[in-house]
Amino acid sequence: MxxxxxxxxxxxxxxxxxxxxxxxxxxxxxxxxxxxxxxxxxxxxxxxxxxxxxxxxxxxxxxxxxxxxxxxxxxxxxxAGFDVSVGAEATWGVFAAEGPGVRLEAERWGNGWLLNGTKPWCSLAGQLDRALVTAWVDDRCRALFAVDLHAPGVSAAAGPGAWSPRGLVDVVSLPVEMSDVPAEPVGPPEWYLRRDGFAWGGMGVAAVWYGGAVGVARRLAQPRGRERDQVSHVHLGTADASLAAARALLAEAASAVDAGFAGGDDGASWALRVRAVVADACEEVLRAAEHDLGPGPQVAEPDHAARLADLRLYLRQHHAERDLAALGRVVEDTGGSW
Structure with missing residues (x-):
């Protein structure tokens, strides 16, 4: 790639x-x-x-x-044969996260559906037109719905300190309250999680992480008036090797997706593997940049400081050791890709 x-x-x-x-x-x-x-x-x-x-x-x-x-x-x-209305020129979000103590529920109303409750981590909900939202249809399964974010009954639950990050400052992610909001189903219950594209989308997010690490590495590659020593070269080499490994796996995964080898359970294992490797590479680049450049750029270069903070926060979409444990279970059940 x-x-x-x-x-x-x-x-x-x-x-x-x-x-x-x-x-x-x-x-x-x-x-x-x-x-x-x-x-x-x-x-x-x-x-x-x-x-x-x-x-x-x-x-x-x-x-x-x-x-x-x-x-x-x-x-x-x-x-897949599911007819969904798509607003022309609409901007879309995907709100599928769950959080402790909150829940969004869907209930039938006549020939349609209504959503009630709270959906956490809804990024840019105040600027978007529509969203694909997961909601519980019973105590065991969720379904995907298309929602007009301008509809009556939709409100961002913004309170003091609701969004006060150091990274991704302008991509405001808040809980959204929904009260009797009409919703259009997108597939049957659990389709969103079981479709092949769920894994592909997860790997697409990893490609964004990779790009964020490239932005950090570009600053690492610029000495800006200081002479590199051997340790500085080690940090630069570490970043390069880490990014090369991530890029190679993303390219291999993209080929597998297009060849039809990354669907179903295979797609899930591909996503776990790709996200783990890319996340590790990004953290190696962050570590190399901080160890080599020191505190100066973080306090005197706003763009660089923002890149570090943005990437750290975005990477937390990866569940770290928990996702590695999930990958380990896949390897135990099916054997490794190696």
Missing amino acids: REVRIGRGRAAALETTPAGPAGWLSLGRRLGSEVPRPGAGSTADLWSTLATLGAADLQLARAVEPHLDALAILDEADA
Whole structure:
């Protein structure tokens, strides 16, 4: 997977995108009509685009990736025979996280569905038009629904300190309250988690992490007036080797997706493996940059300090040792990919 494969037109659009959620989502709308969907034969191009966005600005990538993922999910639903209304030019989010003490429930109402409760970790809900949201249909399973975020009964539960991070500052992620909100089902219960694209989307997020680490490594590669010693070269070499390993596995995974070898249980194991390797590579790059550059750039270079904070927070979507344990169970049951 090459580092930049988004084409001159898209690269120019990236360079001229205004900062802030409105500009990022505008770029997302444009890319939604241009980039390939995962599994359609050009998955590497899609992931390279996501990585390029992450290398340029991880907040921008964090805003665009869910929109592209939502469009891929809607296409997958359409291919599976599920008819879903898609608003023209709408910006989309995907809200599938769960949290302690809160719950979003779906109940039938006439020929349709209503959503009630709280959905945590809804990024940019105040700026988006629509979202794909998971909700509990009973005590055992969840289903996916399309929701108009401008509908009556939808409100972001913003309170004091609700969003006060040091990273991804402008990608505000808040709980959203829903009260009798009409919703359109997207597939049967559990379809969202069982479809092949669930794993592919998870690997797409890893491509964004990789891009964020590339952005950090670019600063590490710039001595800026200081002479490198042997230890500095070790840090730079560590970053390069880590990124090369992550990039190679992303490329291999993209080929597996397009060849039809990353569906079902195979797709789940691919996603666990890719996310683990990429997350480790990103943490190696963060460590190398901090050990080599010291505190100076973190206090005197706002862009670099923001890159570090953005990447640290975004990486926590990976569940670290718990995801490694899940991968270990897969290896125990099926044997390793090696």
